[in-house]
Amino acid sequence: MKIETRIALTYTAVIAGVITLVVIVFYVVAAGYIGKLADSSPTENNIFLDIQYNLGGMLIALVLVCSFLVYFVGRHYAKRMIHRIDIAYQSEKSFVRSASHELNNPLTAIQGECEITLMKERSSEEYQAALSRVLTETKRIIQLMKHLLFLSRGDKDILQNAMEPIFLAEFMMRFVENRVNFSPDHFSFVVNANPHLLKIAIENIISNALKYSDKEPVEMRLRVNELEIEDHGIGIPADELEHIYQPFFRASNTHGYAGHGIGLALSVRILQTYGAKVKIYSALNEGTKVTISFP
Numbered sequence: 042m043k044i045e046t047r048i049a050l051t052y053t054a055v056i057a058g059v060i061t062l063v064v065i066v067f068y069v070v071a072a073g074y075i076g077k078l079a080d081s082s083p084t085e086n087n088i089f090l091d092i093q094y095n096l097g098g099m100l101i102a103l104v105l106v107c108s109f110l111v112y113f114v115g116r117h118y119a120k121r122m123i124h125r126i127d128i129a130y131q132s133e134k135s136f137v138r139s140a141s142h143e144l145n146n147p148l149t150a151i152q153g154e155c156e157i158t159l160m161k162e163r164s165s166e167e168y169q170a171a172l173s174r175v176l177t178e179t180k181r182i183i184q185l186m187k188h189l190l191f192l193s194r195g196d197k198d199i200l201q202n203a204m205e206p207i208f209l210a211e212f213m214m215r216f217v218e219n220r221v222n223f224s225p226d227h228f229s230f231v232v233n234a235n236p237h238l239l240k241i242a243i244e245n246i247i248s249n250a251l252k253y254s255d256k257e258p259v260e261m262r263l264r265v266n267e268l269e270i271e272d273h274g275i276g277i278p279a280d281e282l283e284h285i286y287q288p289f290f291r292a293s294n295t296h297g298y299a300g301h302g303i304g305l306a307l308s309v310r311i312l313q314t315y316g317a318k319v320k321i322y323s324a325l326n327e328g329t330k331v332t333i334s335f336p
Contacts, residue, residue, distance in 0.1 A: 053112040060107050067100070144185060147178040154178070188303050191310075206231045207239065209335070210263055215240075216247050220256070225263040232335050234315045242311040245304035246270050246331050252298055254328065271330040277323040285321065294325070 158171040209232050210225035217223045232239070247270060250259040254274030262269040277285060277292050284290045286309055291302040309319050316336040323329040 053108055053115055056111045056115075057104065057108040061104050144182060147181045147185075150178045151175050185303070188307050191307060204233050204235050206233055207236060209268065212236070212239070213243070213261060213263065213268070216243060216261070220251060221247060221259045221261060223261040223263075226265065227263075230263070230266055230335075232315070238311050239315075242308040243270075245308040249304060250274070250329070250331075253295065257328075266335045268333040268335070269330060270333075271328060273328040276325040276327050276329055277321075278325055279323075282321065282323055 154171055154174050158168065163171075208228060209230050210228040212232075213223055213225070247259065247261075250270055250272035254272035257273040260269070260271045262271075275294055278294065281290075281292050285292065286306060288306040289302045290306075312319055312333060318334045320332045320334075321329065322332070
């Protein structure tokens with residue numbers, strides 16, 4: 042028996058039991074009242090008996106109809122619930138598999154570097170170069186672990202970080218550089234957020250824009266409560282656009298670029314925790330625009 046059927050039957054049994062109990066109480070009360078009417082009018086006794094009999098049949102039919110309805114509705118919602126659980130389970134498996142793969146790469150590099158270095162005596166310069174490469178891979182692991190731990194935190198945990206009012210236009214000025222232009226329409230809009238976390242969220246999006254647009258400029262625009270970050274780079278294939286919010290997902294045209302595919306997911310998580318809505322528009326070989334609407 043399928044699990045959704047078992048859930049539906051259990052749900053139906055409980056609800057049908059409650060309905061039956063209510064019906065029995067109602068029937069006992071109604072039958073007593075009809076009996077009193079029959080005693081007070083002997084000439085119409087048969088009519089009251091027919092009413093009592095028909096009432097019992099109608100109540101039984103009502104219990105059966107309600108039971109069938111409860112069963113089919115329960116089965117429908119049970120299937121939906123199981124489907125959502127299965128999606129969450131598959132997503133969790135994919136997340137763990139991707140995280141294991143991303144952690145395995147730098148660990149394998151560290152192991153290989155150590156094994157090669159220890160194969161023979163080397164000069165101090167060669168040892169320093171090897172240690173430098175090991176340090177780089179170690180930093181990759183630490184950074185990745187920090188991101189993974191942050192993604193595993195609940196919204197309440199994130200909101201416990203000290204928040205303060207931030208003038209968004211002034212805050213965005215820190216990201217302006219040679220290839221990043223910023224044009225605000227005013228400087229009075231305020232966001233309540235943790236400055237460090239907001240910096241991580243915005244910085245990841247701008248970093249992606251700079252990375253995937255080569256030498257093309259990145260435009261940032263602030264319109265009241267809506268922030269736009271737009272590049273003119275490689276863009277995202279249309280059939281992959283819906284997947285880019287997932288941790289570790291990387292578009293098929295980004296294999297030549299370094300990264301883990303976790304920065305955007307981290308940014309979206311932070312921004313959504315503060316009530317912002319993130320939308321991404323992209324066209325292949327034309328560029329990508331990220332729109333952040335703050336509450």
